[in-house]
Amino acid sequence: xxxxxxxxIRPENLVTxxxxxxxxxxxxxxxxxxxxxxxxxxxxxxxxxxISALPGGExxxxxxxxxxxxxxxxxxxxxxxxxxxxxxxLIRLGMEEELLRDKEILWQCVSxxxxxxxxxxxxxxxxxxxxxxxxxxxKGHTPKSPSTHFDESFTGSVIATGKIEEGQVMRSFFKKTxxxxxxxxxxxxxxxxxxxxxxxxxxxxxxSALIRPRTSGWGRTQAxxxxxxxxxxxxxxxxxxxxxxxxx
Amino acid sequence: xxxxDLKRVAYYPGCALEGTGHSYNRSTKAVGKAxxxxxxxxxxxxxxxxxxxxxxxxxxxxxxxxRNLAIAEDMGFEKVMSPCNGCYHNLKKxxxxxxxxxxxxxxxxxxxxxxxxxxYQPGKVETIHALDWIKDxxxxxxxxxxxxxxxxxxxxxxxxxxxxxxxxxxxxxxxxGPGSESTLKPHFMDxxxxxxxxxxxxxxxxxxxCGGAHALSDSDTSTKLVLNILTTAEACGAEVxxxxxxxxxxxxxxxxxxAEKVLGRKTNVKILYFTQLLGMALGLSARKVGxxxxxxxxxxxxxxxxxx
Ligand code: SF4
Ligand code: SF4
Ligand code: SF4
Ligand code: SF4
Numbered sequence: 298x299x300x301x302x303x304x305x306i307r308p309e310n311l312v313t314x315x316x317x318x319x320x321x322x323x324x325x326x327x328x329x330x331x332x333x334x335x336x337x338x339x340x341x342x343x344x345x346x347x348i349s350a351l352p353g354g355e356x357x358x359x360x361x362x363x364x365x366x367x368x369x370x371x372x373x374x375x376x377x378x379x380x381x382x383x384x385x386x387l388i389r390l391g392m393e394e395e396l397l398r399d400k401e402i403l404w405q406c407v408s409x410x411x412x413x414x415x416x417x418x419x420x421x422x423x424x425x426x427x428x429x430x431x432x433x434x435x436k437g438h439t440p441k442s443p444s445t446h447f448d449e450s451f452t453g454s455v456i457a458t459g460k461i462e463e464g465q466v467m468r469s470f471f472k473k474t475x476x477x478x479x480x481x482x483x484x485x486x487x488x489x490x491x492x493x494x495x496x497x498x499x500x501x502x503x504x505s506a507l508i509r510p511r512t513s514g515w516g517r518t519q520a521x522x523x524x525x526x527x528x529x530x531x532x533x534x535x536x537x538x539x540x541x542x543x544x545x
Numbered sequence: 546x547x548x549x550d551l552k553r554v555a556y557y558p559g560c561a562l563e564g565t566g567h568s569y570n571r572s573t574k575a576v577g578k579a580x581x582x583x584x585x586x587x588x589x590x591x592x593x594x595x596x597x598x599x600x601x602x603x604x605x606x607x608x609x610x611x612r613n614l615a616i617a618e619d620m621g622f623e624k625v626m627s628p629c630n631g632c633y634h635n636l637k638k639x640x641x642x643x644x645x646x647x648x649x650x651x652x653x654x655x656x657x658x659x660x661x662x663x664x665y666q667p668g669k670v671e672t673i674h675a676l677d678w679i680k681d682x683x684x685x686x687x688x689x690x691x692x693x694x695x696x697x698x699x700x701x702x703x704x705x706x707x708x709x710x711x712x713x714x715x716x717x718x719x720x721x722g723p724g725s726e727s728t729l730k731p732h733f734m735d736x737x738x739x740x741x742x743x744x745x746x747x748x749x750x751x752x753x754x755c756g757g758a759h760a761l762s763d764s765d766t767s768t769k770l771v772l773n774i775l776t777t778a779e780a781c782g783a784e785v786x787x788x789x790x791x792x793x794x795x796x797x798x799x800x801x802x803x804a805e806k807v808l809g810r811k812t813n814v815k816i817l818y819f820t821q822l823l824g825m826a827l828g829l830s831a832r833k834v835g836x837x838x839x840x841x842x843x844x845x846x847x848x849x850x851x852x853x
Contacts, residue, residue: 352603371754375769405763407770408596409754410711414728421712427600443762444600451597455609459591461560470761510563512591518612521659522605525652529602 303383304395305332340391343538348388348432350536352529353424360385366412366422372405379405381412381422384429396429397438404430404442435537446470456522459512551682554673555622556584557613559632559791560592566629566791568835572820573628573675575834579827580683580691587616587625593635595792596708596758603642604652610639611653614672615665628675628820630790634708634715636672641715643667674709675820676733676789677726685740693828695742699850701822702748702783702814703734704774706793710752728752734789734819741826746781750774755796764800768807771800775812784846787819794818798840815843825852 304310312331317324348354360382367373367382379402387396403426412422433439441449450469454461512518534540562570577584590613594606614636617625627633642649644667657664673681679688710716710728719726726733731752735745753774756767774797778786788794797816804810817839824834831853836843847853 371756371770372766375766405759405766407754407756407763407766408758409707411707411754413712414710424603431600444759447759447762448597448600451595452601452605455592455594455598461592461595467761510560512589514589515591518591518656518660521656522608524659525605525656526601 305335310335337392339394341393342391344391344393344396345389347537348425348428351428351431351435351533353421354428354432355424356418356420357385357388357425357428359418360389360420361418362386363417365415365417366420369411369415371407371409371411376402376405378402381406381426385420385422385425388425388429397433400433400439403433404439404444406430431533432537435533435539443470456519456526458510459515459518460510548681551624551673551678552581553583553585554678554682555617555620555625555670556586557590557593557617557625557627557632557636558586559590559627559629560595561629561631561791561795565795568838569628569791569794569818569820571838572818572824572834575829576679576820576824576827579824579829580679580688582678582682584626585620585622587613588620590616593632595631595635604649606635607639607642607649608653608656610635611643611665612657612660612662614639614670615657615663617670618665619663622670624671624673626673626675626678628789629792630674630706630708631792633672633674637715639665640667640670640672641717674733674789676709676737679737679823680733685736688737688823689740692741692826694826694852696738696822696826696850696852697742697744699743699822699852700782700784701738701743701745702778702781702786703731703738703745703751703819704748704753704778704786704788704793704797705731705734705751706757706788706790707752707754709789734787738787738819738822741823743787743822743826746778746783748778748781748783750777755793755800757792757796760796760799764803767796768800768803771797772804772808772810772812775801775804775814776810778814779812783814785815785817785822785843787817787822789819795840801841815846816841817843 310333312333315325345357349357362382364382367380370379370381372379378399384396384399384403406423406426408423410423416422430442434441434445447470450466451461454466531540558570574584591609593613594609598609599606614625625636627636643653643665654664710719710731713720713728716728719728739745754770755774756763756770760767786797788797794816801812804812817836821834821836825831825847831837831844831847836847836853844853
């Protein structure tokens with residue numbers, strides 16, 4: 298039985314006895330903090346297998362816990378709770394509940410690949426982060442993150458036309474996430490764009506709401522990609538034992 | 546040693562260069578022209594998938610990139626040049642995956658056949674960055690000879706971002722000793738700008754991440770990362786951050802504004818594409834290289850330095 302160190306020393310698992318006498322010795326007070334004894338029984342043994350069945354999760358079993366990824370990580374530098382090494386550890390042990398404590402931040406990986414650069418075992422932790430975030434959403438542990446909404450708006454545009462138009466992707470993203478468009482910094486940006494961009498380009502960007510840029514003869518590719526995306530979705534659901542249950 | 550076969554290469558501008566990266570497109574073409582290099586745009590290209598499509602499924606991204614490589618091959622080119630780190634990275638990654646991962650090759654073949662075009666086979670077309678292009682086709686020596694307005698006295702921090710060097714395995718030509726690019730401390734942009742007279746500052750965040758992947762979905766993280774890059778550049782004595790990617794460039798510009806509006810942190814460092822700096826050094830006007838289209842207004846600094 299592995300010892301799961303970190304959860305044991307969380308504040309809620311520490312006990313300080315006001316009055317405690319052991320073998321006739323008074324050990325009351327703050328200096329004697331005890332760890333609540335506990336046995337971990339709620340392993341999710343399927344978790345590693347499920348995550349490694351999703352695109353990007355393939356090489357998670359190679360990890361030898363050296364910590365180079367976390368040490369190199371861009372997001373860890375601004376939020377120490379963001380810890381790819383630790384999450385890989387939890388996934389491999391099946392500590393689902395402990396992993397889910399970080400479900401609100403795991404999707405924040407910025408795909409900088411500093412971890413991939415540093416990893417001596419070719420785990421590709423960046424891809425593992427994406428697979429894990431995806432797993433959480435597919436399992437219904439978290440709603441789709443803003444990042445997933447953005448990926449989907451973007452991919453939708455590429456599949457539909459072969460190209461993206463930034464304004465269109467942004468509009469679709471803001472709509473999906475319900476963010477207001479009148480944030481002061483966005484207004485400052487748009488005002489700046491209007492002042493600086495050549496009028497022809499602005500017209501094109503404006504028009505692209507109506508006439509979107511597209512790759513010609515894309516129709517067959519669009520159909521092929523849509524088929525492929527359905528295949529991938531079915532395969533991912535199956536790997537997670539979600540087939541037949543419908544999409545969340 | 547300048548290479549002749551790089552004088553005429555296929556050009557993959559990518560979507561960003563048709564939108565917010567407009568001035569990068571303009572200045573890249575202008576610099577190529579001034580140096581006697583020819584760019585032939587890929588016919589009917591498509592988006593490579595940027596940093597987003599791979600999160601839906603990485604093999605779709607491989608296909609999207611491979612389709613562009615197939616076009617380059619069909620047009621008879623052995624090299625395709627991309628000025629966008631995202632496009633450059635994705636085309637390189639497709640090349641790597643197609644030759645190392647049979648499952649990716651299979652999906653590419655299947656999607657290419659269904660779409661009705663030839664399946665790209667790895668090894669046919671080499672993807673290069675705009676930096677490789679100018680460095681290999683012209684070289685520092687020749688570039689220095691052609692400089693009309695030296696960038697002398699301009700202190701520059703060279704910013705390469707993430708995707709120009711990471712992950713290392715998709716760039717087999719890098720880290721090959723003298724003359725090759727380094728993935729740890731890239732220097733091609735430094736070399737070119739130095740040849741044009743610029744004074745490069747020692748900048749430790751050359752390959753730091755600006756959080757571009759979440760520029761909109763997690764703006765607070767991006768703003769923090771960008772602010773760190775801007776203030777570090779300033780602390781290193783830079784007046785200008787030179788960029789070589791439309792996404793990095795607009796990320797810096799956008800979050801420079803956001804840092805000011807949201808965090809009240811004003812930074813003065815200007816952000817210019819390396820092609821804008823090179824173009825002005827080669828005697829092109831600031832207008833010709835689209836300086837007026839940048840968000841970060843560098844015109845007074847450039848005037849002060851006798852450029853533009
Ligand atoms: S790719 Fe994600 S996990 Fe890896 S270093 Fe960057 S932010 Fe951290
Ligand atoms: S760097 Fe690689 S091997 Fe080391 S902890 Fe991270 S994933 Fe595991
Ligand atoms: S990476 Fe960016 S610029 Fe390159 S094709 Fe894709 S969206 Fe367009
Ligand atoms: S620095 Fe920013 S925009 Fe550039 S490659 Fe990295 S995340 Fe993308």
